[in-house]
Amino acid sequence: MSADSAGLIEFDDVAKTYPRGAAETVALRGVRLRVEPGRVFGVIGYSGAGKSTLIRMVNGIERPTSGRVLVDGIDIGGLRGRPLRDAQKRTGMIFQQFNLLETVSVRDNVAMPLRLDGVSRAAARARADEVLEFVGLSDKGDRHAAELSGGQKQRVGIARSLARNPRVLLADEATSALDPTTTAQIIELLRSINREYGTTILVVTHEMDVIKDLADEVAVMADGRVVEQGTVLDTFVRPRTAIARDFVTTVVPQGLPDRVLAHVGGEGLWRLLLVDDEVTQPLVSDLITGIGVSVNMLHADMTEIQEHTVGQMIIKVTGEADRVAAARAFLAERVEHLEDVVR
Ligand SMILES: Nc1ncnc2c1ncn2[C@@H]1O[C@H](COP(=O)(O)OP(=O)(O)OP(=O)(O)O)[C@@H](O)[C@H]1O
Ligand SMILES: [Mg+2]
Numbered sequence: 107m108s109a110d111s112a113g114l115i116e117f118d119d120v121a122k123t124y125p126r127g128a129a130e131t132v133a134l135r136g137v138r139l140r141v142e143p144g145r146v147f148g149v150i151g152y153s154g155a156g157k158s159t160l161i162r163m164v165n166g167i168e169r170p171t172s173g174r175v176l177v178d179g180i181d182i183g184g185l186r187g188r189p190l191r192d193a194q195k196r197t198g199m200i201f202q203q204f205n206l207l208e209t210v211s212v213r214d215n216v217a218m219p220l221r222l223d224g225v226s227r228a229a230a231r232a233r234a235d236e237v238l239e240f241v242g243l244s245d246k247g248d249r250h251a252a253e254l255s256g257g258q259k260q261r262v263g264i265a266r267s268l269a270r271n272p273r274v275l276l277a278d279e280a281t282s283a284l285d286p287t288t289t290a291q292i293i294e295l296l297r298s299i300n301r302e303y304g305t306t307i308l309v310v311t312h313e314m315d316v317i318k319d320l321a322d323e324v325a326v327m328a329d330g331r332v333v334e335q336g337t338v339l340d341t342f343v344r345p346r347t348a349i350a351r352d353f354v355t356t357v358v359p360q361g362l363p364d365r366v367l368a369h370v371g372g373e374g375l376w377r378l379l380l381v382d383d384e385v386t387q388p389l390v391s392d393l394i395t396g397i398g399v400s401v402n403m404l405h406a407d408m409t410e411i412q413e414h415t416v417g418q419m420i421i422k423v424t425g426e427a428d429r430v431a432a433a434r435a436f437l438a439e440r441v442e443h444l445e446d447v448v449r
Contacts, residue, residue, distance in 0.1 A: 112178055112196075113143035113273040113306030115164055120173035122159050122330075133159040135330040136173070141308055141323075143273075146300050148321030148338070149310040150353055155327040157310035161276050164308060165197040166190050177274060195223065198267030202279040204259040206251040206266075212238065213247035216265045223270070230269075237265040241295060257288035264295060275299065277309040281316055293320045314353040318342070318411055326350045339412045343379060343443065358418055362404060362447065370404065371447075374423035374430045379443035385417040387440055397433045399425035420447060 122134040133156045141147040151157050162168040163175040169183040176182070177193065185193055206215050216237060217230035225233070238244050241261040246254065251262060260280060267275060277296065281289040297320060300307050309320060317324050317338060324341050326334040326349055334347045342358065345351040354360070360377065361367070378389070385408065390401050405420040423433050437444050 113304070114176075114178050115139075115141040115147075115274060115306060115308060116174075116176040117160070117163075118174045118176065120160070120163065120170045120175060122156070122163075122168065123171045133330055134170075137327075137330075137332055139325055139332060139335070141306060143306050144300070144304040145323060146297070146307045146309065146321045148317040148324045149308070149327055150312065150314060150317055150324060151310075151327035152312060152349075156330040157312075157327060158278055160327070161199075161278050161308060161310050164274065164276055165194050165199055195219075195270045196272050197274045197276060198270065198272035199276040199278070200260065200263045200267050200280045202282045204251075204256075204263045204283075206259055206262055208252040209250055211247065212243065212249050212251055212254070212262050215251055215262055216269055219266060219269050233269055234265070237268045238262075240268065240299075241265045255288075256284050257291060260284065260288075260292050261295065264292075264299070268299065271303075273306060275305050275307045277307065277311075279311055280309065282311065282313065289316070290319070296320060314357045317353075318357055318409070322412065326353065337412070339381075339414050339416070342411050342416060343381060358407065358409060358416070359405075360418075362420060366404065367447070370402065370422045374399075374433075375447045376421055376423065376434070376437070377445050377447050378419045378421070378437065378441050380415075380417040380419070380441060381443075382415055384441055385415050389419075389437065389440065390421070393423065393433050393436065397425075397429060397436055399423045399429050399433045 117137045117139040120134055120137040124131040124133060137160060149157050149160060159168055163170060164177060166182045166185060174181045174183060180193060182193055213231055213234045216234035220230035220233055235247060238247055241264050243258060243261050251259060281292050284292060296307060299305050311317065321338050324338050325332045326347065328349050334350045341350055342354050345354045393399055393401050402422040404422060408415060408417040423430055
């Protein structure tokens with residue numbers, strides 16, 4: 107295994123069942139996923155979809171009932187004792203509730219995993235100061251964790267997860283307890299870890315915003331299954347399942363309020379999704395002056411996804427029937443994603 111390829115995660119037909127009295131809860135059903143080294147991979151799903159169960163198998167906190175979870179080719183579920191602890195050292199994890207020792211200094215929180223590995227106190231503290239500097243908390247080493255804000259606590263959690271120089275970083279709803287600005291800062295920090303160290307990052311969340319800003323690829327989970335998987339851009343532009351569409355809608359609203367729909371519905375009500383260069387075309391003025399229709403702009407927005415610009419317009423085009431048809435043909439030639447908005 108070369109250093110470059112370290113950080114590969116594979117889920118090979120993974121199922122997990124929890125006993126519940128005489129019955130049982132099925133948390134995962136035949137999950138197959140491959141997370142390439144150095145990628146940021148997001149898993150999104152509603153509460154109970156099986157996200158935490160899935161991610162906890164990567165560092166052996168949970169074991170599959172059947173199937174295998176491999177990290178760099180090693181079957182994590184098959185390990186016990188010392189080999190398991192060694193594998194866990196290569197995998198850092200951060201949590202929604204930070205999981206810090208509140209009455210211990212920030213420096214000692216970060217040094218703790220190294221102390222457990224038998225690293226000397228001085229060396230562990232030196233390493234802790236190094237990673238605390240990376241996460242922007244070099245001035246907080248002597249403070250108790252309890253004295254920090256939520257965002258600062260998560261930075262400590264990240265520093266602690268980095269102390270052993272892991273090839274894989276797992277994040278379970280790591281920003282769900284934070285406000286939007288702090289969330290953006292933590293996302294930027296995670297991205298810089300991925301850029302700088304090439305760490306594979308597996309993040310599970312129920313927030314599509316986090317996927318949009320952080321991940322390269324996304325898997326959508328429902329009821330213990332992966333129902334859709336692809337690049338983040340593709341999933342935003344072409345969601346294939348209803349559940350993926352629901353998540354995309356939380357970031358890029360795809361409809362109109364019912365009252366507006368009732369008013370303008372019917373012929374000539376179109377949604378245009380514009381990617382990169384498509385965004386800068388003077389489509390509306392060309393429709394009006396070139397085709398000779400009226401255009402009512404009902405909605406427009408734009409966002410950045412994986413360094414691509416994604417814009418959206420919902421327009422109502424009116425005029426003679428042949429002109430409306432010509433407008434549709436004109437747009438279909440210039441825009442890849444054009445659809446009717448229906449009630
Ligand atoms: N330790 C456990 N014992 C029994 N059942 C469990 C256990 N952990 C999870 N489950 C069950 O497995 C299913 C999946 O739970 P999981 O925590 O993986 O979902 P999740 O997608 O992380 O949800 P959330 O978004 O609420 O964190 C749920 O039905 C849950 O009740
Ligand atoms: Mg969970």
